[in-house]
Amino acid sequence: MILLPESIVIQYKKISWKKYLIISSLFFCLFFAFIISLCSGSSYITPSEVIDILINRGSEFDIIIWEIRLPRVLTAIFAGAGLAIAGATTQVALRNPLASPFTLGISSAAGFGAALAIVIGAGKFIQSYLGGIIVFSYLPLIISAFFFSIVVIIVIIFLAKIKGATPETIILTGIAMSFLFSAATSFMQYFGTTEQVASIVFWLFGSLSKASWIGFWTIFFTFLIISIPIYKWSYHYNALLINDEIAKNLGVNPEKLRLISMILSSLITAIIVSFLGVIGFICLVSPHIARMIIGSDNRYLFPTSILVGANILVFSDIISRIILSPIVLPVGIITSFLGVPVLLYLLIKRKKHWY
């Protein structure tokens, strides 16, 4: 019997199925993390109890699950996912493996907005019993942080309009914005009282203890609104990876797509950072980890990045709650401690085609 070589289309479909399998296992992993996260904390609740509380309420732990842990873990999932998709889109649209909404100055601007609100007294704060600072009255803080993030987006759009939306223009404008707002935040800290400075520093540590239902719904809907068009355009982004001329010849307007991508990814980042503070690294690292496990075809890269980002943030949050219990560490610290070894490991094992 002669074995005919498999057709290329069949081989491609087999590879696609493998990729779907990877994506499903990441999804399963996330579900697992979701349950663990609901169980763990200062009082341990068993998984079966958790599921029971989720389905029919009426237990002593109702408030812990519904009002504290559930909004927290759901916020973690969608904040991780949102930061990851923002990072993946920015890297591809700017054709730069180092680019992320953070390098565009979004987080510095949000930090400045929060610092300003604290210094002028819009955000109230008190000393907590564990020695940390707890900021009350978040809303003015969130609004101020969001407002200044939007200022950055507008400056970038304005410069891109007059100088052309090339990756260089966008990245340099972003870096300039980032330095400007960092300097402005330092200025605030220099003249602030000890308590104000402590509050600013505390806010700058990204933390999920600020999670709330309203924060979750805002992040969730923004995530949905931005990720649907990004996913639909995944082949357009593939064309953008080669160069602008190829993209134009394929009917894609590269400057318009780049600018829309910047707006969408900055918007989700601005919202997440305004609600939770600066959670670094997920933007940058999730797309790279995803690229290493699934390749650079954006059709698969975007969903994989989303799941990697969500997984990193949920697992980091679990670790941040149990490692020094009862003290809860800011999750931003853990994401870096967790993400850096993973990235370094993958870099050591890296293959030429990753980038």
Added chain:
Amino acid sequence: MKRLKIENLSFYYDKRKILENINLEVPEGRIFCLLGPNGVGKSTLLKCIAGILKPNNGRIILNGKDLKKINLNELSKLIGYVPQNVRPIFSTTVFETILTSRIPYINWNPSKIDLEKTEYIIKKLGLEELAFRYVNEISGGEWQKVLIAMALVKEPILLLLDEPTSNLDLKYQVYVMKIIHEFVRSKNLIAIFTTHDINLALKFSDILVLMKNGRIYAIGEPCSILNEKIIQEVYDIKVKIIQYDNSIFVTTESLAL
């Protein structure tokens, strides 16, 4: 019969004139070659036709339709363009890269037809072995084939190639030009390519378009228009034309100063 017609096309970069008053008519099934010194506007002309640059004056008419009045997606289906020297920053596989070029036909997901056309072109260009290799793991010649496959998989009626043989060794130069010949003849495409290699142009083009200072200087069948005098006028260098085996070859004079 399909044809491309360029009428009074001019292009300025800021205030510098790059192309001036270009008039050209290209019928189907014949390979046109743009030849001329560096900076004469060959690539710019191709980019204007491909819709990548907007000409300041003039019209480009393909099959009786003014290209300005066609939307980007339709234009993309009509024109296959191969740019010079590009490499993606993050690399996808050869198959994924070529499939990407079906964008004008893809809505959410590539259809069975998109996948089959990709397979067809991969086989046609002899890329089967490389189909699932990443594009930065393949050689320059193989990547050039991928770019040509990207232009052809859209099934365009107009093929524009910007120096398709630069950076290629002798074997690949001939191979790539043969593929282009085969497709232009069998699918009756309208085709224009640019090159710096006069001998390659002589061998593989049906009509030669000599350019000088942003204008068309001479046009005609290669053997009939190329002579020592016209090459000196265009390139400002003395050359010798040698005849061998019913073909002519251009060579520069010796380096003796």
